[in-house]
Amino acid sequence: MPGDTDHLSEIHLEIGSRLARQDHRYTTGRRHLVSVLAQAGQPMTLPDIVTADPDLAQSSVYRNLDVLVRSGVIRRISAGGDHTHFELAEPLLGHHHHLICISCGGIEDIHLDSEVEMLVDQSLTDIASRSGFTPIHHSLDLHGHCADC
Amino acid sequence: MPGDTDHLSEIHLEIGSRLARQDHRYTTGRRHLVSVLAQAGQPMTLPDIVTADPDLAQSSVYRNLDVLVRSGVIRRISAGGDHTHFELAEPLLGHHHHLICISCGGIEDIHLDSEVEMLVDQSLTDIASRSGFTPIHHSLDLHGHCADC
DNA sequence: CAATATTTGGGAATGAGTGTCATTCGCAAG
DNA sequence: CTTGCGAATGACACTCATTCCCAAATATTG
Numbered sequence: 001m002p003g004d005t006d007h008l009s010e011i012h013l014e015i016g017s018r019l020a021r022q023d024h025r026y027t028t029g030r031r032h033l034v035s036v037l038a039q040a041g042q043p044m045t046l047p048d049i050v051t052a053d054p055d056l057a058q059s060s061v062y063r064n065l066d067v068l069v070r071s072g073v074i075r076r077i078s079a080g081g082d083h084t085h086f087e088l089a090e091p092l093l094g095h096h097h098h099l100i101c102i103s104c105g106g107i108e109d110i111h112l113d114s115e116v117e118m119l120v121d122q123s124l125t126d127i128a129s130r131s132g133f134t135p136i137h138h139s140l141d142l143h144g145h146c147a148d149c
Numbered sequence: 150m151p152g153d154t155d156h157l158s159e160i161h162l163e164i165g166s167r168l169a170r171q172d173h174r175y176t177t178g179r180r181h182l183v184s185v186l187a188q189a190g191q192p193m194t195l196p197d198i199v200t201a202d203p204d205l206a207q208s209s210v211y212r213n214l215d216v217l218v219r220s221g222v223i224r225r226i227s228a229g230g231d232h233t234h235f236e237l238a239e240p241l242l243g244h245h246h247h248l249i250c251i252s253c254g255g256i257e258d259i260h261l262d263s264e265v266e267m268l269v270d271q272s273l274t275d276i277a278s279r280s281g282f283t284p285i286h287h288s289l290d291l292h293g294h295c296a297d298c
Numbered sequence: 299c300a301a302t303a304t305t306t307g308g309g310a311a312t313g314a315g316t317g318t319c320a321t322t323c324g325c326a327a328g
Numbered sequence: 329c330t331t332g333c334g335a336a337t338g339a340c341a342c343t344c345a346t347t348c349c350c351a352a353a354t355a356t357t358g
Contacts, residue, residue: 025355027305046345057307062346064305078229083345099282108280116272123265124291131257132296133248140289142273147281174324176336195314206338211315213336232314 008038011092015073022071030064032056037074037088043098043107045083079141081105090137097140103149112140160187160241164222171220179213181205186223186237192247192256194232228290230254239286246289252298261289 015034016026036052037044046065050056065086068074073092077085079100085107087093095117099108112120121138128135164183165175185201186193195214199205214235217223222241226234228249234256236242244266248257261269270287277284 023304025304027355029306059307059309059347060305063307066347076229078227080225080227080233099277099280101282102285108282110276110280112269112272112276116268119265120261120269120289123261124289127259127261128248128291128293131248131259133250133257133291133293135291135293136251137293138289138291140269140273140287142277142282142284142287144277144282144284144286172335174335176324178337208316208339209337212338215316216336 008035011038011088014092015068018071018073024067024071029056029060030068033061033064034068034073034088037086042109043077043085043087045081045085045105047083049086077107077139079105079107098142099146100141100143101146101149102143103145106146108146110142157184157187160237163241164217167220167222173216173220178205178209179217182210182213183217183222183237186235191258192226192228192234192236194230194234196232198235226256226288228254228256247291248295249290249292250295250298251292252294255295257295259291 012026012031012034019026019030032053033049033056036049036056040048040052044052046058046061049061050058065074065076069076069086073089074086075089077087077098079085079098080102082105087109090096093109094111096109096111099110101107120140124138125135127133160183161175161180168175168179181202182198182205185198185205189197189201193201195207195210198210199207214223214225218225218235222238223235224238226236226247228234228247229251231254236258239245242258243260245258245260248259250256269289273287274284276282
């Protein structure tokens with residue numbers, strides 16, 4: 001797959017500058033964590049992550065996930081299973097939604113027609129303003145059974 | 150508010166028959182649990198529930214929430230805060246979505262235009278069938294800050 | 299290189315949620 | 329209305345995902 005390496009280094013550059021802006025260091029461990037998430041291409045749990053790169057220490061991964069979530073670089077997904085899922089944030093991955101399997105807990109990314117997307121966003125914005133609610137982002141998940149379950 | 154008592158007893162009747170169909174009993178404790186959720190009119194956490202009715206025992210509430218979720222009477226909502234939220238399931242409450250406050254963890258119910266709702270549902274169904282995914286229900290949440298935060 | 303601040307990682311601590319089990323309850327048959 | 333029995337209860341022990349702690353290691357600044 002040509003271009004992949006470039007894409008990954010773009011991501012690293014972008015994340016590095018975001019972290020620098022907030023006085024955080026983009027260390028080797030954080031870089032590896034981001035690489036694992038970027039290469040997986042789908043949301044991962046903590047066990048997924050340390051399995052993919054066993055050099056990563058559990059406590060550091062949890063701590064770094066937290067730092068990166070706070071920095072807007074990683075997104076936390078609570079799907080109801082035992083473990084929380086994490087993926088690169090939307091500025092890096094583009095806006096999308098999820099298919100969540102209620103049997104195996106797996107999560108897959110999906111994309112909606114931009115037409116439908118805009119309608120939804122508009123509706124939600126209207127509703128929010130009526131309640132004095134300040135929207136930050138929305139999530140739309142389809143729960144069911146994946147092809148393997 | 151005229152009609153409320155009737156609405157509550159309708160709910161109890163409906164739940165009673167659903168439980169009976171699955172060889173479960175609609176005991177006093179379960180009835181109280183359902184009453185608390187019905188009267189709150191918004192998703193509640195376990196502490197919310199036992200605070201609202203201190204006669205309810207924590208372990209029994211957890212166990213009964215599980216039974217009622219399995220019976221399709223209560224819906225479990227994982228919003229990312231410390232505690233899971235619960236509310237009456239959609240057959241009883243009607244289809245709706247949520248405003249989730251990322252400061253205080255509070256959740257409020259909202260309703261989308263049925264037009265938008267159908268479009269979303271159609272899109273999701275299409276996407277799901279393309280992946281061999283069997284849809285059960287979707288969730289659409291708007292995350293942000295509520296009026297009080 | 300020295301001084302300073304951030305990060306690391308192993309293990310202990312926390313706490314939401316689940317399991318256990320003796321007691322109690324609810325229902326149905328007599 | 330009693331009795332019998334499987335389901336439900338509740339106090340408490342336990343599990344395990346996640347967070348906390350802190351001494352050692354590493355990065356940045358002067």
